[in-house]
Amino acid sequence: MEADLITIGDEILIGQIVDTNSAWMAQKLNDEGINIRQITSISDQPEHIISTLNESAGKSSVVLVTGGLGPTKDDRTKSALCTFFGTHLIEHQGVLDHVIHLLAPRGIVINSLNRDQALVPASATVLHNKLGTAPGLWFKHEGTIFVFMPGVPFEMKYLMENEVIPRLNKLFNTLTILHRTILTTGLGESMLAEKISNWEENLPECISLAYLPNPQNVRLRLSARGENKKYLLKLLDKEIKELTEIIPEYIYGYEEDTMAGNIGEILKEQNLTLSVAESCTGGYIAHLITSNPGSSQYFKGGIIAYSNELKIDLLGIDRNVISDRGAVSKEVVEAMAVGARMHLHTDYAIATSGIAGPDGGTPEKPVGTVWIAVAGPDSVFSKVSNFANNRERNIIRSSMTALNMLRLELIKNKTI
Amino acid sequence: MEADLITIGDEILIGQIVDTNSAWMAQKLNDEGINIRQITSISDQPEHIISTLNESAGKSSVVLVTGGLGPTKDDRTKSALCTFFGTHLIEHQGVLDHVIHLLAPRGIVINSLNRDQALVPASATVLHNKLGTAPGLWFKHEGTIFVFMPGVPFEMKYLMENEVIPRLNKLFNTLTILHRTILTTGLGESMLAEKISNWEENLPECISLAYLPNPQNVRLRLSARGENKKYLLKLLDKEIKELTEIIPEYIYGYEEDTMAGNIGEILKEQNLTLSVAESCTGGYIAHLITSNPGSSQYFKGGIIAYSNELKIDLLGIDRNVISDRGAVSKEVVEAMAVGARMHLHTDYAIATSGIAGPDGGTPEKPVGTVWIAVAGPDSVFSKVSNFANNRERNIIRSSMTALNMLRLELIKNKTI
Numbered sequence: 047m048e049a050d051l052i053t054i055g056d057e058i059l060i061g062q063i064v065d066t067n068s069a070w071m072a073q074k075l076n077d078e079g080i081n082i083r084q085i086t087s088i089s090d091q092p093e094h095i096i097s098t099l100n101e102s103a104g105k106s107s108v109v110l111v112t113g114g115l116g117p118t119k120d121d122r123t124k125s126a127l128c129t130f131f132g133t134h135l136i137e138h139q140g141v142l143d144h145v146i147h148l149l150a151p152r153g154i155v156i157n158s159l160n161r162d163q164a165l166v167p168a169s170a171t172v173l174h175n176k177l178g179t180a181p182g183l184w185f186k187h188e189g190t191i192f193v194f195m196p197g198v199p200f201e202m203k204y205l206m207e208n209e210v211i212p213r214l215n216k217l218f219n220t221l222t223i224l225h226r227t228i229l230t231t232g233l234g235e236s237m238l239a240e241k242i243s244n245w246e247e248n249l250p251e252c253i254s255l256a257y258l259p260n261p262q263n264v265r266l267r268l269s270a271r272g273e274n275k276k277y278l279l280k281l282l283d284k285e286i287k288e289l290t291e292i293i294p295e296y297i298y299g300y301e302e303d304t305m306a307g308n309i310g311e312i313l314k315e316q317n318l319t320l321s322v323a324e325s326c327t328g329g330y331i332a333h334l335i336t337s338n339p340g341s342s343q344y345f346k347g348g349i350i351a352y353s354n355e356l357k358i359d360l361l362g363i364d365r366n367v368i369s370d371r372g373a374v375s376k377e378v379v380e381a382m383a384v385g386a387r388m389h390l391h392t393d394y395a396i397a398t399s400g401i402a403g404p405d406g407g408t409p410e411k412p413v414g415t416v417w418i419a420v421a422g423p424d425s426v427f428s429k430v431s432n433f434a435n436n437r438e439r440n441i442i443r444s445s446m447t448a449l450n451m452l453r454l455e456l457i458k459n460k461t462i
Numbered sequence: 463m464e465a466d467l468i469t470i471g472d473e474i475l476i477g478q479i480v481d482t483n484s485a486w487m488a489q490k491l492n493d494e495g496i497n498i499r500q501i502t503s504i505s506d507q508p509e510h511i512i513s514t515l516n517e518s519a520g521k522s523s524v525v526l527v528t529g530g531l532g533p534t535k536d537d538r539t540k541s542a543l544c545t546f547f548g549t550h551l552i553e554h555q556g557v558l559d560h561v562i563h564l565l566a567p568r569g570i571v572i573n574s575l576n577r578d579q580a581l582v583p584a585s586a587t588v589l590h591n592k593l594g595t596a597p598g599l600w601f602k603h604e605g606t607i608f609v610f611m612p613g614v615p616f617e618m619k620y621l622m623e624n625e626v627i628p629r630l631n632k633l634f635n636t637l638t639i640l641h642r643t644i645l646t647t648g649l650g651e652s653m654l655a656e657k658i659s660n661w662e663e664n665l666p667e668c669i670s671l672a673y674l675p676n677p678q679n680v681r682l683r684l685s686a687r688g689e690n691k692k693y694l695l696k697l698l699d700k701e702i703k704e705l706t707e708i709i710p711e712y713i714y715g716y717e718e719d720t721m722a723g724n725i726g727e728i729l730k731e732q733n734l735t736l737s738v739a740e741s742c743t744g745g746y747i748a749h750l751i752t753s754n755p756g757s758s759q760y761f762k763g764g765i766i767a768y769s770n771e772l773k774i775d776l777l778g779i780d781r782n783v784i785s786d787r788g789a790v791s792k793e794v795v796e797a798m799a800v801g802a803r804m805h806l807h808t809d810y811a812i813a814t815s816g817i818a819g820p821d822g823g824t825p826e827k828p829v830g831t832v833w834i835a836v837a838g839p840d841s842v843f844s845k846v847s848n849f850a851n852n853r854e855r856n857i858i859r860s861s862m863t864a865l866n867m868l869r870l871e872l873i874k875n876k877t878i
Contacts, residue, residue, distance in 0.1 A: 059498040061488030062672070065481055068503075072477030082475040084510075085503035087484075101517065113798075184544025225476065234568075236533040236575040236595075256472055257534045258479075258615065267478065322745075322766070328752025329738075329745035332766045339820050339853055341768075348766040349776075350738070350748045356763040356806060360776070390772060404755050414567070432567050436593070437755055 047218050048083040049075055050102035053173065054095060054114030054123060055197060058087045067112050067202055074206060078214065079221045080108065090114050092126035099130050103190045108214065111199030115180040124167065127194065131187055133169040138181070145179045170324060172286050173209040177201045182209055191217070222275045227258075227264040228289065231450050235259045237265075238296070245285075245292055252278070253285060261439045262446050263298075263305075298453055305449045306334040312456045313344035318393040320452075322348035323361055324385035326400035326416060331445045348391050351382065361385030374399050374411055376419075380428050383421035394456070395421045396448045400431075402440045407408040414440055418448045420455050427455075463634055464499040465491055466518035470530030471613060474503040483528050486860055490622060493685075494631060495639045496524065505622050506530050508542035513541060513544050519606045524630065529613030531596040533575045540583065543610065549585040554597070557588060561595045587651040589625040593617050598625055607633070623819060638691045642698050643674075644682040644705065647866050653673045654682075654712070661705055666697060679714075679721075699747060717760055721865045722750040724756075728872045729760035734809040736868075738764035739777055739802035741789065742816035742832060747861045762808050767798065777801030790815050790827055792835075796844050799837035810872070811837045812864045816847075818856045832860045836867050838875065843867075 051071055072082045083106050088094045097116070102109045114123035129136055142164035149156055149215055155174060163179045166172055173182030173193075178201040183194040193210055230238060235257050239246070247257055252272045258265040268285060270278040290297055299308050313320055322331050332348045334427045351357040354373055358365050362385045363378060368450045371377045382397035400416025407413035415434050419428035431447055433440045467487055473479045473771045481503060488498045499522050504510045511530070530539035544550055558580035565572055579595045582588055589598030589609075591691045594617040599610040609626055611618045648655060651673050655662070662671055668688045674681040684701060686694040706713055715724050729736055738747050746762045751757055767773040770789055774781050778801045779794060779850050798813035816832025823829035835844035847863055849856045 058485070058501065059488060060492050061485040061490075061498075064485040065501075069474065069477040069480040072475055075476075076476050082477075083505070084514075085474065085481075089499070098500075225478075227478075234570070236573060238569065239534045239575055240573050255754075257532070258473060261531070261616075267473075269472075321516070324745075324748075328757070328761075329740075329748025329764065329766070330752075332740075332745025332751050333857075336746075336766075336768065336818075337854065337857070341744070342822075345744075345768050347768040347772040347776075348745065350745070350752075350764040350766070352752065352758050352761050352763040360763075360765075360805075368738035402752075406758075412567075432569070434564070434567065438753065441753070443751075 047079065047108070047221065048081045048106045049108040050083055051085045052098055052102065052109065052111045052198065053085075053087045054090050054111060054147040056089060059089060067197065067199055069202065070199070071110060071112075071206060074211065075110075076223050076225070078211060079223050080214065080218075081223065090122050091124055092129065095123065095126040096130050098106055099192070103188065103192075106190070107218070108191045108457055109193070110210070111192065111194045112202050115183075115194060123194075123431075124165065127167050127170075127183070127185075131167060132191075133167045135165040136168045137164050138166045138172055139164075139182050140174070141166065144174070144181075148179055173205055175201055175205055176208075177204045179425055184210075184213070186352060191338065192408060205215045221271055221273060222278060224275070224278050226268045226269045226270075226280060226286060227261055227301050228268070228286060228297055229303055230266060230293065230296045231263045231298055231305065231446055232296050233264065235264050238264055238293070242289060242292055245289055249285060250281060253281065258329060261442050290296060298450060304334075304338070305446060305453065307338050309449060309453050309456065310335070310338050310341055312453070312460070313394075314340075316456070317459065318456075319344050319391075321346050321386045321390035321392040321395045323382040323395060323397040324348060324350050325352060325357070325398055326401075326402045327384070327398045327441055327445050327448070330441050331396060331398065331448055334445060334449065346390055348390070349386060357382065361389065372411070374415060374417055375418060376428050376430070379417035379419040380421070380426045383419035383428075384426050387421045393423055395453060395457075396452050397421070398444055398448055400440070400444060402434050402437045402444075406439060414438065416421075416444045416447075418444065418451060420448075420451050422455055422459060424459075463496045464522045465524040465526060466499055466522040467501045468514055468518065468525065468527045469501075469503045469613065469688075470506050470527060472505060475505060478580050478857055483613060483615055486615070486619065487526060487528075487622060490627065491526075493639060493641050494627060495637050495687075496630065496634075506538050508538055508545065511539065511542040512546050519604065519608075522606070523634075524607045525609070526626070527608070527610045528618050529617055531610060531612045532614070533579055533595060537578070539610075540581065543583050543586075543599070543601075546609075547583060547585055547601055549583045551581040552581045552584045554580050554588055556590070557582065557597050558678070560590070560597075564595055565728050574623060574817050587698050589621055590618055592624075593619055593620045593680060600626075600629070637687055637779060638689065638694060640686045640691070640694050640698060642684045644684070644702060644713055645679055645721075646682060646709065646712045647679045647714055647721065647862055648712050649680065649709075651680050654680055654709075658705060658708055661701075668694070669697065669701060678858055695708045696763055711870065714866060720750070720754070721862060721869065723754045724744070725865060725869050725872065726751070726754050726757055726760060728876070729810075729870070730756075730874065734872075734873070735760050735762050735807075737762050737802045737806035737808040737811045739798040739811060739813040740764060740766050741768060741773070741798070741814055742817075742818045743857055743861050744768065744866070746857050747812060747814065747864055750861060750865065762806050764806070765802060773798060777805065788827070790817060790831055792833060793845070795833035795835040796837070796842045799835035799844075800842050803837045809839055810868060812868055813837070814860055814864055816856070816860060818853045818860075819851050830856055832856065833861075834860065834864045836864075836866060838871060843871075 386395035403413035663681035802811035819829035
């Protein structure tokens with residue numbers, strides 16, 4: 047079963063607002079086994095409305111439209127609907143009573159704009175909008191269902207949940223569609239694709255895979271379609287288990303997990319504490335950790351040692367090591383992690399030292415060279431990465447790499 | 463002049479991501495005098511791609527497409543393009559060299575997926591994508607301009623700003639449209655509107671004003687339209703000067719300025735240094751400062767004192783003051799700023815202590831209570847803010863408020 051989503055109005059077309067309604071509706075409809083074929087944003091010009099309805103009608107069984115309804119702007123939309131459906135406007139007593147009922151407590155005597163809201167196309171089924179003055183409108187026209195809702199997000203959501211989705215479920219026997227998202231880090235999209243190509247090729251036909259990359263991670267999304275929900279759930283579990291066995295060290299979570307959030311869970315569970323000593327990441331690792339509610343339970347704090355003097359003063363790094371090896375070196379970053387752990391009295395500590403750019407690179411240590419260390423109760427270890435020449439991305443990728451090193455170490459050391 | 467925007471890929475159709483690309487592109491194109499006729503999101507099925515391109519082609523002079531390009535998913539899109547444009551794929555040496563160049567520093571030997579990225583439709587003009595492996599593609603076909611870009615936001619933005627918009631401007635003679643953005647902080651949208659209502663009402667007709675609020679600031683965008691560029695420039699300068707006289711303390715910059723960047727400029731100019739002592743902001747202030755290239759010239763580092771012990775150990779706060787007044791208090795936050803300034807040997811220091819939420823509030827100090835202090839060579843001062851119950855926004859707003867307090871103090875103390 048497929049549906050088209052249409053939004054009417056200028057706000058989206060001039061980029062003044064982002065279309066979050068469509069994303070919300072798409073998710074809800076997907077959960078009910080309804081695929082979205084197309085999302086379209088158009089102006090409120092009657093010809094444009096009519097041609098877009100025409101285009102969608104032939105292709106999807108359901109067309110859901112938001113926007114273009116409301117006290118100051120529904121004239122054009124409603125007259126376009128009358129043209130499209132070959133009908134005319136009538137005053138709807140139920141809607142009129144509701145408008146009066148909504149405005150009375152605010153001491154408002156209804157004006158002609160309010161009264162016009164009770165005008166609805168004669169062939170429409172009115173969907174009661176408890177939260178606003180503009181009703182939802184439901185049409186069955188030449189085999190296609192058309193639904194019109196106001197664009198105000200909470201009114202649209204109310205109508206979807208209480209009127210539209212229950213009616214669609216009654217009308218259609220829909221397929222189940224299930225999604226699972228696997229969060230990976232440490233491999234670029236193409237390297238990851240190569241590593242899991244065998245597994246990907248052997249996925250059953252009812253499961254499809256999508257790669258969703260961004261600077262922080264590559265998310266893998268599995269979508270399963272079919273009639274038997276139980277069977278699909280089992281199938282997804284089995285495929286995710288297989289995938290996890292192929293790239294265990296690159297998967298750090300599922301669905302809405304965050305790397306720092308997962309680390310927090312492990313630390314809480316094991317009653318462990320954490321600190322950071324950041325140079326090139328400049329506080330971003332601490333920010334990722336402290337973005338999680340309750341992080342004060344395990345995160346004691348950190349030292350941002352941007353200058354060499356602070357590395358010496360606050361973390362106890364040997365001045366000679368810095369001058370011999372340079373601040374961006376294995377020796378210094380490991381001493382930073384050990385120093386943070388000791389001076390901040392935590393079980394674990396992360397340290398970073400690198401050249402974020404755009405300046406400061408040398409032939410031996412070009413921009414993007416980043417040393418990262420993790421110190422724990424029994425050991426300290428470090429590695430060097432070579433990122434690219436973009437300051438913002440270097441900070442993000444260094445931070446994610448550091449957190450992943452800690453995560454793997456925590457899992458390795460986990461006591462049961 | 464009208465343009466259509468098309469996004470290809472499943473992420474938007476299943477509601478996994480919100481289509482922020484289209485809003486950004488719509489705004490940019492509007493700035494250039496190009497109206498958006500329609501925004502369409504479709505799947506990556508070749509037939510759907512082709513029919514959508516066909517529908518847009520007759521109606522708009524420009525069709526901009528994002529998504530469907532990238533190492534693991536561009537086969538289908540590119541073959542659909544070849545069908546639509548009646549052409550075939552060829553290997554593009556420039557793109558291949560660029561892919562190799564991008565991956566080499568990471569020690570990656572290119573695989574067949576990477577190599578396929580250098581295959582482009584023969585009739586396309588290749589737009590160089592400095593930031594990624596998938597190039598932009600530009601076609602002129604039966605009087606319509608078609609442009610294809612990867613969907614990764616920063617790559618799309620790079621291509622739009624450096625390739626697409628300059629080329630469109632060269633091709634089409636549009637009215638001059640000039641924009642100026644004024645960055646304000648410290649006043650909500652409606653308060654700001656009230657303060658500047660007289661000025662706003664007296665704006666000349668060729669200048670329009672838009673309020674663009676977000677958690678960090680309210681941006682005011684002035685747009686001037688007309689034929690005489692010189693005249694418009696003068697007019698804008700005059701209006702901005704008037705506005706600045708009305709709300710001098712709330713304006714912290716213009717266009718792409720950032721608060722932390724502006725502070726950096728003042729510090730460099732005056733040869734001053736800065737440190738931070740962060741509790742509730744958890745490293746975010748340091749991150750904002752160190753996101754600026756060259757910040758190591760004036761930012762020495764900071765202490766993230768999430769736990770009370772670290773406030774005592776690293777910043778020298780008196781244990782009795784914490785137990786008497788609580789960590790979230792005027793006394794403690796001022797002592798943190800003074801302590802950071804002293805222990806980190808800087809001219810200025812910022813400190814924060816508050817309850818970011820969602821837990822930790824009390825009747826006297828509810829979630830959102832944040833104390834912020836600034837210490838300088840001659841004085842320390844602080845203020846308390848009462849933000850709301852959203853952790854993420856509390857962190858952002860506390861950080862921006864802290865930076866603004868420092869900025870105003872630096873300006874006040876400026877020596878000429």
